[in-house]
Amino acid sequence: MRLSAGRAKIGGMTNVIETRGLVKNYGELTAVDHVDLTVPEGTFFGLLGPNGAGKTTTLELIEGIRQPDAGEIRVLGEPVWPRNRSLLPRIGVQLQASAFFERLTVEEQLRCFADLYAVNTSRVEEMIRLVGLEEKRKTRTEDLSGGQAQRLSIACSLIHDPAIVFLDEPTAALDPQARRNLWDVLRAINDEGRTVVLTTHYMDEAEILCDQVGIIDHGRILTVDTPRNLITGLGAAYRIVVSEGAIGVEEARGIPGVEAASLEEGSLSLSTHDPAPALTALAERNALQGLQVTGATLEDVFLTLTGREYRA
Amino acid sequence: MRTFRALARAQWLGFVRDKQNWFWILAFPLMFLVLFGFLFRDAGASKNSLAEVGSVAVIDQLPPDAKAQFERLFTVTRYADPAPALAKVRKGDLDAAVEQHGSAVVLHFSQADAVTAARVQGTLSAFIDGANMSIAGVKPTFELRPEAVEDQSLKPIQFIAPGLLGWAVAMGATFNAAMPFVTWRTSKLLRRIRLAPMRTEELISSRLLVSLVVAFVQMGVFLGVGVGLFGLKLTGSWFMAIPLIVCATLTFMAIGLIAGAISKTAEAASGIANVIILPMAFLSGSFIPLDQAPGWLQTISKFLPLGQLNKGMLDVMVRGQGPGAALVPMAVLLGFALVFGLIAARLFRWED
Numbered sequence: 101m102r103l104s105a106g107r108a109k110i111g112g113m114t115n116v117i118e119t120r121g122l123v124k125n126y127g128e129l130t131a132v133d134h135v136d137l138t139v140p141e142g143t144f145f146g147l148l149g150p151n152g153a154g155k156t157t158t159l160e161l162i163e164g165i166r167q168p169d170a171g172e173i174r175v176l177g178e179p180v181w182p183r184n185r186s187l188l189p190r191i192g193v194q195l196q197a198s199a200f201f202e203r204l205t206v207e208e209q210l211r212c213f214a215d216l217y218a219v220n221t222s223r224v225e226e227m228i229r230l231v232g233l234e235e236k237r238k239t240r241t242e243d244l245s246g247g248q249a250q251r252l253s254i255a256c257s258l259i260h261d262p263a264i265v266f267l268d269e270p271t272a273a274l275d276p277q278a279r280r281n282l283w284d285v286l287r288a289i290n291d292e293g294r295t296v297v298l299t300t301h302y303m304d305e306a307e308i309l310c311d312q313v314g315i316i317d318h319g320r321i322l323t324v325d326t327p328r329n330l331i332t333g334l335g336a337a338y339r340i341v342v343s344e345g346a347i348g349v350e351e352a353r354g355i356p357g358v359e360a361a362s363l364e365e366g367s368l369s370l371s372t373h374d375p376a377p378a379l380t381a382l383a384e385r386n387a388l389q390g391l392q393v394t395g396a397t398l399e400d401v402f403l404t405l406t407g408r409e410y411r412a
Numbered sequence: 413m414r415t416f417r418a419l420a421r422a423q424w425l426g427f428v429r430d431k432q433n434w435f436w437i438l439a440f441p442l443m444f445l446v447l448f449g450f451l452f453r454d455a456g457a458s459k460n461s462l463a464e465v466g467s468v469a470v471i472d473q474l475p476p477d478a479k480a481q482f483e484r485l486f487t488v489t490r491y492a493d494p495a496p497a498l499a500k501v502r503k504g505d506l507d508a509a510v511e512q513h514g515s516a517v518v519l520h521f522s523q524a525d526a527v528t529a530a531r532v533q534g535t536l537s538a539f540i541d542g543a544n545m546s547i548a549g550v551k552p553t554f555e556l557r558p559e560a561v562e563d564q565s566l567k568p569i570q571f572i573a574p575g576l577l578g579w580a581v582a583m584g585a586t587f588n589a590a591m592p593f594v595t596w597r598t599s600k601l602l603r604r605i606r607l608a609p610m611r612t613e614e615l616i617s618s619r620l621l622v623s624l625v626v627a628f629v630q631m632g633v634f635l636g637v638g639v640g641l642f643g644l645k646l647t648g649s650w651f652m653a654i655p656l657i658v659c660a661t662l663t664f665m666a667i668g669l670i671a672g673a674i675s676k677t678a679e680a681a682s683g684i685a686n687v688i689i690l691p692m693a694f695l696s697g698s699f700i701p702l703d704q705a706p707g708w709l710q711t712i713s714k715f716l717p718l719g720q721l722n723k724g725m726l727d728v729m730v731r732g733q734g735p736g737a738a739l740v741p742m743a744v745l746l747g748f749a750l751v752f753g754l755i756a757a758r759l760f761r762w763e764d
């Protein structure tokens with residue numbers, strides 16, 4: 101199904117990224133192995149996978165800076181290879197390794213990118229504020245900390261207000277505060293209707309931010325779905341933990357729906373697929389001290405899909 | 413245009429803010445200029461120093477035109493007594509001393525420097541012969557009129573400054589093309605700016621502009637130091653050095669791009685650039701004037717871009733030739749630029 105405009109509409113949504121059978125080999129190694137991805141407009145898409153899974157390579161193929169060995173890519177309905185200059189102003193890219201003009205200050209750096217994209221220079225100030233580098237505006241990029249450089253690199257990728265933003269591990273070097281701030285920034289960008297594609301090692305990040313998560317390993321996309329569906333799809337049990345003593349182990353085992361109960365380091369741990377009746381029963385017995393409820397996470401999804409412990 | 417300006421600005425700032433750049437392309441070659449300038453400061457003065465003890469009528473009463481010629485050839489110092497003059501001749505501080513006793517003109521010289529002694533003797537006897545003939549009323553049948561092909565004031569600085577400037581310009585343009593692009597390739601900046609809607613021509617031409625500005629700064633400083641400190645005298649069409657330098661910058665930038673394309677690291681690029689430029693500078697007469705060099709060396713220099721640049725600059729800057737003298741070197745340089753440019757375009761890489 102191909103429309104003359106080159107954009108395929110599926111269920112009323114425009115797909116801004118479409119790849120089919122994408123392959124990239126480095127000698128013997130197949131870094132990207134028949135990847136099919138469809139990203140609808142406005143989606144917050146996460147590519148999740150361990151080191152060397154092929155995340156960066158996949159992104160670079162989609163951004164048009166690497167030539168695929170096989171397969172098709174369309175971004176905003178246009179081919180990306182060879183270098184498609186009409187597409188470039190509409191995509192923003194933060195590469196995994198920050199690259200800057202040497203010996204320029206933060207401000208000059210952004211100014212240069214504003215000029216390269218022919219956007220209003222008032223964007224420079226907006227970007228500085230957006231990523232919180234106000235105090236570093238006169239600092240040369242060589243003298244920035246890793247996290248500050250990362251933020252500047254993201255600012256450079258957003259300066260021209262692109263329709264699609266590609267971020268390769270944007271939060272890798274950030275402290276928890278900066279990470280949360282960046283999450284807010286990215287969410288705001290996405291709320292304006294822009295498509296965001298990011299790669300990450302952090303399960304919590306993917307779970308919190310992404311509408312859709314693709315899990316990639318050894319160059320293959322194992323699955324794509326919403327984080328929620330991925331987790332519930334596992335059918336994993338919830339774990340309910342309360343302080344020891346409020347209720348006996350035997351009594352706990354008797355609660356309807358509870359599949360297992362045990363004592364662990366001063367806590368009573370219950371396992372159930374249906375937490376509501378169990379919690380009600382605990383509340384009736386006034387046994388909710390130290391309550392913790394944990395469901396399955398993307399980590400469990402990853403473990404199940406790859407058969408490997410996730411090592412970020 | 414905005415892209416071009418942005419790239420030129422970024423590259424200019426990147427260049428000027430690195431003090432090492434200034435050292436290598438300006439201070440370093442300038443050191444050679446100052447060194448050579450002082451070393452050869454007096455060597456080129458073809459005048460002989462002569463002590464005139466008492467009054468020597470045959471010199472003092474020369475007719476005006478002969479007098480003028482005499483003064484071009486001799487620097488005369490007057491002494492009342494012979495003793496201090498002779499001591500200076502003995503030490504080699506003066507080439508000769510002359511006194512007149514009646515009709516006898518006595519020339520004192522030192523045998524230590526036979527060449528100078530012979531030259532002084534020959535020159536002086538020519539004047540005395542002339543004086544004898546004019547007193548005898550003989551009109552000379554033959555007349556020898558020696559004229560140097562160069563500007564009569566040609567001092568070593570006249571050769572040194574253009575040659576070293578040629579070397580500096582070649583070095584600047586080559587390094588300025590080789591190093592930044594390797595650095596940008598390894599830092600992945602090239603790949604990053606390629607994600608912006610920039611054209612390759614804008615990138616290359618902005619680098620060219622920066623290199624040209626650097627070359628003109630070099631030219632200004634070299635000529636300033638040459639003229640101000642060492643009495644460099646520029647001849648009429650010296651301004652033709654400007655288009656010459658433009659053509660040379662194109663050529664050496666292309667060479668630098670090739671060096672950058674075949675190097676993995678900035679260090680390797682600088683090594684390759686050095687290996688190309690340094691021998692070329694020697695073979696092109698940047699450090700040693702080619703006038704006294706063997707013929708084969710002069711032939712080789714004609715086939716080197718720097719040889720062409722140096723020749724063109726010498727012709728228009730100090731040899732007093734017309735603007736047309738720069739045209740052939742410019743054409744040859746543009747030819748080199750085209751060939752190297754095509755090779756560079758084929759080899760250019762955006763990433764490793």
Ligand SMILES: Nc1ncnc2c1ncn2[C@@H]1O[C@H](COP(=O)(O)OP(=O)(O)OP(=O)(O)O)[C@@H](O)[C@H]1O
Pocket residue numbers: 126129131149150151152153154155156157158196
């Ligand atoms: N230029 C290259 N030449 C050869 N092999 C490469 C090249 N780039 C990547 N690879 C290999 O391809 C595989 C995928 O690399 P890629 O950078 O896409 O992984 P990644 O998922 O981004 O990893 P990370 O989380 O560490 O960034 C790796 O095994 C890597 O070694």
Ligand SMILES: [Mg+2]
Pocket residue numbers: 155156157196268
């Ligand atoms: Mg990566």
